[in-house]
Amino acid sequence: MAFEIHIPDGLVANFELLNKNIPDEKEQTKYYNNWMSRYSKIFKSCDENKLIEWTIRTRKSLKEIATSSTFFTEAQFAFQNGIYSAYYFLSYYSLFHAMLSTxxxxxxxxxxxxxxxxxxxxxxxxxxxxxxxxxxxxxxxAREHFETLKFLREYSSYSMPLNEFFMKNKDIINPQEFLEDDLMQCYQLTNFHSIMLKNSYENNKCNLVKTNQNNINYIYELFLKNK
Incomplete structure (x- = not known):
């Protein structure tokens, strides 16, 4: 069994890394049921404002993945061209946005x-x-990798080029050794949770929302006024 069993018909996803992290079938089911129970509390009332809020939250989470992957692609370009201050900056923010997406x-x-x-x-x-x-x-x-990238971003922003000490220090991990795998785990996790949200929404048989002024006011107060 794998997490892919929960993917609805018509959708395609790959949770290879998540399956490796939780290989036990019972633990996979426990994780799924726990989050489905939490999401069910959101959708069971079919409150229109909540439905709109979580539609936007889902889209926002996927946008964070797009931001993260763009930063990662640009970070690799910077690395290949020896632009290390940009490389560390972009690498840090690629992981930051990947985590934020979840x-x-x-x-x-x-x-x-x-x-x-x-x-x-x-x-x-x-x-x-x-x-x-x-x-x-x-x-x-997560914390070690995040703090490593944060340190390299901050140091390279104020004191370039990096001292040779940092390049040979075994306590400082090279982002090339971990970043891509970290991002893929985050992306798969966000994707899996978006699928659980979809499943919960459909299980609760909520009707499609027709937006009105009350909905618009609610979203404005929630997403825009708080900025």
Missing amino acids: LYLDDKETVEKLININHSKVINCFSSNFAIGKKPIISFN
Whole structure:
């Protein structure tokens, strides 16, 4: 069994890395049921404002993936051309946005908190939600990798070129050794949670929402006024 069993007909997804992180069938089912229970509480009332909010949150999470992957692609270009200050900057933000994408699908995080979230909060929430326990859904050392990239970004922004000490220091991991795999785990996690949201919505048989002025006012207050 694998997480792909929960993919609705007509959709295609790959959760290879998540399956490796939680290979046990019972643990996979436990993870799925836990989040489906949480998402069901959102949709069981079929509240129109909530439906619109979570539609936007889902789209926002996927947009964060697009941002992250763009930064990663540009980071690789910078690395290949020896533009290391740009490489570390783009690498850091590619991981930052990948982690943030998962938080938009966390029912415990309010929109107000997410819009005004700081960098420390992102890594704290991501780690506590997905990267702790004996067999977490995220297997990489999230805090270590995040702090490594943050340090390299900050140092390279104020003191370039990097001293040779940092390049040979075994305590500082080369982002080339971990970043792509970290991002893929985050992308697969966000994708899986978006599928769970879709499944929960359909299980609760909510009707399609026709927007009205009340909905628009609610979304304005929620997403725009809080900025």
